[in-house]
Amino acid sequence: MSGKLITFEGGDGAGKTTQVALLSATLRAKGVNVLVTREPGGTEIGERIRDLILHDPVTLVTAAELLLIFAARAQHIVEVIRPALARDKWVLCDRFTDATFAYQGGGRGVPAERVTQLESIVHHGLQPDLTLLLDLPVTEGMARSVARGKGEDRFESQDVAFKERIRATYLARQASAAHRIRLVDASAQIEVVQAQIKKLVLQVLEP
Ligand SMILES: Nc1ncnc2c1ncn2[C@@H]1O[C@H](COP(=O)(O)OP(=O)(O)O)[C@@H](O)[C@H]1O
Numbered sequence: 001m002s003g004k005l006i007t008f009e010g011g012d013g014a015g016k017t018t019q020v021a022l023l024s025a026t027l028r029a030k031g032v033n034v035l036v037t038r039e040p041g042g043t044e045i046g047e048r049i050r051d052l053i054l055h056d057p058v059t060l061v062t063a064a065e066l067l068l069i070f071a072a073r074a075q076h077i078v079e080v081i082r083p084a085l086a087r088d089k090w091v092l093c094d095r096f097t098d099a100t101f102a103y104q105g106g107g108r109g110v111p112a113e114r115v116t117q118l119e120s121i122v123h124h125g126l127q128p129d130l131t132l133l134l135d136l137p138v139t140e141g142m143a144r145s146v147a148r149g150k151g152e153d154r155f156e157s158q159d160v161a162f163k164e165r166i167r168a169t170y171l172a173r174q175a176s177a178a179h180r181i182r183l184v185d186a187s188a189q190i191e192v193v194q195a196q197i198k199k200l201v202l203q204v205l206e207p
């Protein structure tokens with residue numbers, strides 16, 4: 001495999017979706033074959049699971065939420081990500097398994113070992129080549145999400161303490177895997193964040 005898997009992480013409103021679009025345009029202009037995708041989602045069944053997880057008012061116990069996320073991810077890896085990597089594509093994924101450690105682990109209190117067990121079942125060794133952690137104070141992310149104005153999903157409607165645990169878990173993971181997960185200051189202007197990301201991507205993936 002000589003494709004690349006680049007994942008974007010961070011709290012809601014950090015700018016992930018914005019920056020995925022900008023990086024994909026930059027890479028395409030350089031002639032890279034890019035595939036943009038997201039989690040939960042990225043496949044037909046995955047997008048249906050996404051709706052259940054994010055937007056359906058149905059009650060989900062934590063284990064059900066966790067398993068649904070990994071069910072969607074299993075389909076995504078086999079149906080979309082691995083085939084794209086095998087065809088040398090650069091896959092830009094808006095959230096991936098670090099988000100599960102942050103949201104279901106840090107946010108919901110699932111032990112990290114349990115997330116790791118599911119990761120090993122579903123990933124079969126797949127890891128991102130590079131993860132960009134867009135870090136932003138929680139209140140700033142919330143203000144941006146409100147300004148974006150699409151309503152709140154299941155996680156956006158959680159309290160500030162939940163979001164602070166997510167941020168802290170992301171930062172701890174970044175510190176413990178600093179080679180793969182690069183910290184990006186997401187509080188800067190869009191163009192400044194874009195420049196940070198472009199530099200990191202070229203530095204790490206085109207040494
Ligand atoms: N660096 C930035 N500075 C100010 N606003 C931003 C920045 N990046 C994104 N935004 C805006 O904040 C909102 C959330 O951005 P988005 O890319 O949807 O975040 P995410 O996908 O991480 O939730 C959008 O309205 C977007 O235009």
Ligand SMILES: [Mg+2]
Nearest residue numbers: 016017018094
């Ligand atoms: Mg987004």
